[in-house]
Amino acid sequence: MLSVDQFLRLISVPAIVAAFLIASQVSGAGIFHPQPTVQAAAE
DSSP states (O other), X not given: OOOXXXXXXXXXXXXXXXXXHHXXXXXXXXXXXXXXXXXXXXX
16 A cells, blocks of 8 residues: 555646646646737737
8 A cells, every 4th residue: 555655746746737737727828828918918
């Protein structure tokens, strides 16, 4: 059976990836799909 330390390590890796993906979608920054809406609004 996994120890607590091993279990936390296994959980933390996908949790960090999931948090990054959720943050990028919520912010709308779109690191992978940049949207030039800010530049259009500034003009």
